[in-house]
Amino acid sequence: QKEVEQDPGPLSVPEGAIVSLNCTYSNSAFQYFMWYRQYSRKGPELLMYTYSSGNKEDGRFTAQVDKSSKYISLFIRDSQPSDSATYLCAMSAGSGGSNYKLTFGKGTLLTVNP
Amino acid sequence: KAGVTQTPRYLIKTRGQQVTLSCSPISGHRSVSWYQQTPGQGLQFLFEYFSETQRNKGNFPGRFSGRQFSNSRSEMNVSTLELGDSALYLCASRVSGGRNEQFFGPGTRLTVL
Numbered sequence: 405q406k407e408v409e410q411d412p413g414p415l416s417v418p419e420g421a422i423v424s425l426n427c428t429y430s431n432s433a434f435q436y437f438m439w440y441r442q443y444s445r446k447g448p449e450l451l452m453y454t455y456s457s458g459n460k461e462d463g464r465f466t467a468q469v470d471k472s473s474k475y476i477s478l479f480i481r482d483s484q485p486s487d488s489a490t491y492l493c494a495m496s497a498g499s500g501g502s503n504y505k506l507t508f509g510k511g512t513l514l515t516v517n518p
Numbered sequence: 519k520a521g522v523t524q525t526p527r528y529l530i531k532t533r534g535q536q537v538t539l540s541c542s543p544i545s546g547h548r549s550v551s552w553y554q555q556t557p558g559q560g561l562q563f564l565f566e567y568f569s570e571t572q573r574n575k576g577n578f579p580g581r582f583s584g585r586q587f588s589n590s591r592s593e594m595n596v597s598t599l600e601l602g603d604s605a606l607y608l609c610a611s612r613v614s615g616g617r618n619e620q621f622f623g624p625g626t627r628l629t630v631l
Contacts, residue, residue, distance in 0.1 A: 436618045438618075438619070440622070446624060446625075447522075447608055447623050447624045447625045448561075448622045449622070450619060450620070450621060450622075453618075492560075492561065494561075496618050498618075503574075504549065504551070504566060504573075504574065504612065504618050504620075505551065505563040505566060505576065506551075506553075506561075506563060506610075506618075506620060507563070508560055508561040509560070510560045511560065
């Protein structure tokens with residue numbers, strides 16, 4: 405079983421739709437959770453960073469973490485064509501000398517159609 | 519504040535050659551990590567450097583190595599290149615301390631022929 409599972413999609417939605425992206429994980433040591441957006445032929449861009457269970461909102465983006473279920477989500481409200489990209493979830497075990505490495509999901513390719 | 523920069527952006531090499539990639543972290547960031555991204559395996563952790571010391575290493579062969587300089591800039595080296603080393607190599611920097619927000623550069627796309 406992979407440590408982090410993410411549906412690769414592709415996911416195609418109309419402009420203005422609410423998008424839900426999800427990842428599950430198996431390593432209970434993971435404590436830091438991130439979502440990155442990667443446009444074609446670019447490096448990943450950090451969108452959201454969360455530490456604890458619960459919700460975190462930033463503009464049109466909401467990150468949700470449920471540690472009891474080992475499940476994280478990213479919601480995008482009022483999606484725009486410029487949101488079309490690959491979304492990657494990433495997580496790490498926590499602080500300490502050897503625990504900063506990020507384990508990534510495979511990424512979900514999202515297309516928002518005008 | 520300038521972001522993470524990586525040079526070169528593109529490289530074409532042949533099997534058996536070696537290659538050195540360079541990364542300059544965000545000013546003030548002391549930790550640099552390297553990742554390999556391929557269509558099949560996704561993003562995989564190579565190694566992390568902090569204060570010129572390798573603190574963590576991923577599951578890659580010894581042909582992959584790196585170092586960090588006193589100004590936090592980092593290089594990674596791949597010797598005896600194989601076709602399977604073709605990938606996007608990404609560098610990420612992190613400010614030291616308990617937070618783990620990592621900021622990525624644009625990557626170096628390596629093609630091995």
